Amino acid sequence: MQKNPAAPAAASPPAARRDFLKQGCAACLGLAAVGTPAAIGTRVFLDPLTRQTTAESFVKVTTLDTLPEDGTPVQxxxxADRRDAWTKFSQVPIGAVFLQRQSKDKxxxxxxxxxxAGCFVDYxxxxxxxxxxxxxxxxxxDGGLKDQDSPSPRPLDTLEVQVRNRNEVWVRFQDFQLGIKEKKPVA
Ligand code: FES
Structure with a gap:
């Protein structure tokens, strides 16, 4: 069948529309090409901010000879070393702990x-x-509840403690969830 040269070119998209589509696709590809490395660069740049601050599990707290022989608790x-944003901090205070002797070696x-609710207790x-x-x-x-009607839902939280190199006292420092009966570490 022969085409009627007089018929309007309705079957194919107008040239202006084709050009518009071409330009749109080129712009999308350009954005993808530029945007992906930019997004990666931003992620790398912000990485120190999104990196979780961590402290060593066990930290050296003191030496054995500083603990009273009579078992009096001492705070x-x-x-510990911490890393926040782009800076590393050495030996900054991250909390406190009560230590006491329960026997010569314990x-x-x-x-x-x-x-x-997270207030600091006093001895x-x-x-x-x-x-x-x-x-x-x-x-x-020993940290147990003295009064069962106490506002605190559980005893004071115990922390793992180790003696290393005969005289060093190391504690596994952790935070625990507040206001609940069970002792659960903060995730
Ligand atoms: S925070 Fe200790 S009793 Fe409420």
Missing amino acids: YPVL LLALSVVCPH EEDKQSFLCPCHNSLFLK
């Missing part, structure tokens, strides 16, 4: 953080107890 700062490490020598100043939870010297 020690916990220092140590107990307790978190200073009250499991109720009261005359009462041989830990007291939370925020809502008056009272804990025994």
Whole structure:
């Protein structure tokens, strides 16, 4: 069948529309080519911000000879290396811990953080107890709850403790979830 030269060119897209589509595709490809490396570059640039700050699991807290022989709990700062954003910080305070001798060779490490709402507890020598100043939870010297009606839902959190190289006291420093009965590490 012969084409009628007088018929309008309705069967194929107009030239202007074809050009528009071509330009659109070129722009998309261009954006993909430029945008992908740019996105990767941004991710790399921001990487230190998105990297989780970590501390070593076990940190050296003190030496054995600093702990009273009579078992009185002593509070020690916990220092560790941390990396935030683009900077590495050496030996910065990340918390505190109570250490005490339970016998000549046995140590107990307790978190200073009250499991109720996170205030720091104090040790009261005359009462041989830990007291939370925020809502008056009272804990025994070994961290147990002194009063079952205490606002704190559980005893003070114990931390793993090790003696290394005969005299160094190392503690596995962790945060635990607040306000619940179970002792669960913060994820
Ligand atoms: S935070 Fe300790 S009793 Fe509430």
